[in-house]
Amino acid sequence: MNEMDRAMAIIIRPVQDDDWPAVWPLLREMGKTDAEARVRERVEQVGRRDEHFLTVALHGTSIAGYAWAQDYGAHIRSGQSTVRMHDLFVAPSYRRCGVGTQLLGAVTAWATERGATWLEWQSGQAALSFYERLGLTGDPCPDPEHPFFEIVLTATD
Numbered sequence: 232m233n234e235m236d237r238a239m240a241i242i243i244r245p246v247q248d249d250d251w252p253a254v255w256p257l258l259r260e261m262g263k264t265d266a267e268a269r270v271r272e273r274v275e276q277v278g279r280r281d282e283h284f285l286t287v288a289l290h291g292t293s294i295a296g297y298a299w300a301q302d303y304g305a306h307i308r309s310g311q312s313t314v315r316m317h318d319l320f321v322a323p324s325y326r327r328c329g330v331g332t333q334l335l336g337a338v339t340a341w342a343t344e345r346g347a348t349w350l351e352w353q354s355g356q357a358a359l360s361f362y363e364r365l366g367l368t369g370d371p372c373p374d375p376e377h378p379f380f381e382i383v384l385t386a387t388d
Contacts, residue, residue: 241330242289243337246278246297250287253294261320284314284341288321288330296321298334302345311385314342316352331361343384350384353377 246254251271264270277283277299288296299318306312316338321330342350354362354369355377362369362380369378 240290241295241328241333243286243333244289246274246285246287248275248278250294254287254297257294257297257320257322260322261318284338286334286337286341288325288334290325290330294322295325295328295330296334298338300338300342300350302342302347311348312346313349313351314338314345314347316350319352319358326361332365335365339382339384346385348383348385349381351379351381353379 251274254274255267255271258264258270258274265273274285278285282302282304284298284300284302286298287294297318297320298316300314300316302312302314304312316335319331319334319338321334339350353372353374359369359378367380367382369380372379
């Protein structure tokens with residue numbers, strides 16, 4: 232299957248409990264995982280919480296990637312809000328096929344629907360070229376290995 236066919240065949244949907252056997256290897260590959268049982272419990276809890284967005288990219292019956300974001304809610308003084316994308320991961324065999332772009336689009340749409348002012352995240356070095364292809368440039372932060380990215384979703388005063 233060529234890259235265009237893969238990208239067009241991707242379905243983005245919320246994670247489901249029965250996705251676990253395919254999601255666990257992606258989480259492990261993303262890195263820094265706890266024991267499987269504890270991670271599974273947290274994934275199931277996060278998947279049920281309204282302020283979290285945990286979604287997968289499906290290619291047929293295969294999970295090609297996932298994204299996880301959290302709405303921190305309105306700031307008590309300004310009322311403006313931030314959604315933080317914690318993870319965006321695409322399985323190596325699906326990279327450069329549009330999966331990451333679709334996942335980022337889904338996170339951005341979710342954050343926008345919630346009325347968030349900003350979508351922010353930090354990226355590892357391996358993903359910087361992906362964001363650069365989208366025209367996004369990270370800013371230095373205290374952790375130089377993980378630049379800070381921010382998209383303004385609504386006008387700020």
